[in-house]
Amino acid sequence: MFRKWRPENGKQAPKPEEIVSKLRQVEVLLVQGMSRLDAIRQISVVEQTYYRWRKQYGGMGVDQLKKPKRLQKENEQLRRAVSDLTVDKLILKQAGQGKLLSPARRRACIDHVRDRLKVSERRTCRVLEQHRSTKRHVLNGRADEDQLVADIIELARQFGRYGYRRIAALLRVAGWSVSDGRVERLLRREGLKVPHKQPKKGRLWLNNGSCVRLRPEYRNHIWSYDFVHCRTDDGKAFRTLNILDEHSRECLAIKVKRKLNSSDVIDALTDLFILRAAPSFIRSDNGPEFSAVAMQDWLPRVGVKPMRIYPGSPWENVYNERFNGTLRREVLNTEWFATTEQAQIVINHWLKHYNHTRPHQALNMRPPAPESPLEKPEITGPDTGG
Numbered sequence: 001m002f003r004k005w006r007p008e009n010g011k012q013a014p015k016p017e018e019i020v021s022k023l024r025q026v027e028v029l030l031v032q033g034m035s036r037l038d039a040i041r042q043i044s045v046v047e048q049t050y051y052r053w054r055k056q057y058g059g060m061g062v063d064q065l066k067k068p069k070r071l072q073k074e075n076e077q078l079r080r081a082v083s084d085l086t087v088d089k090l091i092l093k094q095a096g097q098g099k100l101l102s103p104a105r106r107r108a109c110i111d112h113v114r115d116r117l118k119v120s121e122r123r124t125c126r127v128l129e130q131h132r133s134t135k136r137h138v139l140n141g142r143a144d145e146d147q148l149v150a151d152i153i154e155l156a157r158q159f160g161r162y163g164y165r166r167i168a169a170l171l172r173v174a175g176w177s178v179s180d181g182r183v184e185r186l187l188r189r190e191g192l193k194v195p196h197k198q199p200k201k202g203r204l205w206l207n208n209g210s211c212v213r214l215r216p217e218y219r220n221h222i223w224s225y226d227f228v229h230c231r232t233d234d235g236k237a238f239r240t241l242n243i244l245d246e247h248s249r250e251c252l253a254i255k256v257k258r259k260l261n262s263s264d265v266i267d268a269l270t271d272l273f274i275l276r277a278a279p280s281f282i283r284s285d286n287g288p289e290f291s292a293v294a295m296q297d298w299l300p301r302v303g304v305k306p307m308r309i310y311p312g313s314p315w316e317n318v319y320n321e322r323f324n325g326t327l328r329r330e331v332l333n334t335e336w337f338a339t340t341e342q343a344q345i346v347i348n349h350w351l352k353h354y355n356h357t358r359p360h361q362a363l364n365m366r367p368p369a370p371e372s373p374l375e376k377p378e379i380t381g382p383d384t385g386g
Contacts, residue, residue: 019053026050090117091127103134104189110135148176149186156192161330169359169366214307216247216319220276222307223252224283224320225269225290227260230332230343238340240347241268242327246283246319250355250368252276254327256344262292273302283307283317326354 014022022043029039040050094113100106106128113124125132142148151174155167162170164184171178216222225243232238241255241264255268269282282304284290291308299306309316331350337343359365 016057020057023050023053023057087117087119087123088127091119091124095128100128100130103137106130106134107137148178149190151176152183152186153190153192156187159330160193160334165361165365166359170357173357214281216245219245219247220279222246222281222283223279224317225265226285226317226320226324227287227289228324228327228332230328230337232337232339232343234338238337238343240327240343241265242320242323243268243272244320244323245279245368248368249319249323249360249363251323251351254347254351256340256347258340260289262289262295265289265295266298278302278304281305281307283309283320285309285314285317286311 022045025043026036026039029042030036034042037047040047043050045053091113094116095109100109110121110124110128110130113119113128114121121132121135124130125135148171151171152167155162155170159166159170164187165180167187168178168180168183171183214222222245223243224246225241228240228242230238230240236258238256238258239260241253241257241260243252243254244250245252252272253268255264257264282299284306286308289295290306296306314321327347327350331347335343335346337346354367355369356367358367360368
């Protein structure tokens with residue numbers, strides 16, 4: 001059994017090149033006639049070490065030692081490359097699919113990968129193609145950030161269906177100098193829902209009563225009215241009569257009742273004609289309350305030209321239909337009514353906010369009736385201290 005090389009007097013084990021050189025020296029001495037044992041003694045090793053060396057390096061030259069070293073080095077490089085590719089694949093798998101669009105998401109992704117795989121920040125950033133400055137950048141929020149976020153949360157609590165544009169408009173009314181983009185970023189950072197905008201649908205306009213053929217040009221030019229159905233908590237149905245000025249988008253009145261017929265419509269219009277004067281035109285669908293003989297006889301007598309939309313084309317009454325959708329989303333679908341009287345009070349309160357405070361996209365984020373005193377939302381505003 002061969003004994004391992006034990007360095008004496010602090011000497012290190014010989015390198016392969018030195019071992020080959022010693023073996024060649026022994027071969028030369030053997031050719032010269034020296035005995036094997038004496039030749040082994042000339043290289044200062046024991047006989048067992050010589051035979052172990054000859055078994056491992058016998059017949060090899062110094063040049064031949066370079067090839068195993070090169071192969072070993074290539075194998076190590078290959079193993080390292082395979083290991084690196086495996087780790088890179090795991091990093092990409094942990095990061096998930098899709099592009100990281102915001103710096104906050106990039107930082108969160110890098111932290112997640114490093115926590116799960118225990119890899120360096122440099123390697124994670126290189127694999128994910130993210131600059132290290134993105135990870136090392138320290139967020140320095142503005143001095144008014146906390147107060148602005150508190151006001152945004154308060155507005156989102158009051159008006160859950162409002163998107164970032166309307167909330168930004170209300171903040172500007174309250175005194176904030178803030179852009180829509182900043183409000184959107186803070187809303188998303190706080191995890192508040194931003195309602196998705198519904199896609200527009202192309203329509204074919206068919207008759208003279210359509211919004212394309214006859215558009216409102218001034219206040220009291222064209223009014224429109226329509227019904228919306230809802231139920232109280234006992235399951236009984238009630239209706240709302242919505243009357244709208246198409247030019248200013250102002251809702252002139254909302255009448256709530258269990259049943260509404262043509263006489264109720266005439267009474268509601270009479271009150272408005274006394275307060276605001278009669279419009280030139282009034283648009284409606286083909287419901288029995290609007291197409292009744294009494295209604296068609298009464299409107300021309302007061303100087304109003306009725307316009308009925310094409311049957312089966314509610315989009316021709318587009319202004320009122322949009323208002324109906326807003327009323328349903330922000331009031332009827334969010335409130336619980338016990339009686340029609342309660343529904344009338346809640347709807348009137350919301351109607352006051354809709355006409356005087358709520359920003360309208362079609363009016364460049366201004367309320368439909370800006371000449372009325374604006375009711376500021378219940379938020380503190382910047383640097384007011386309460």
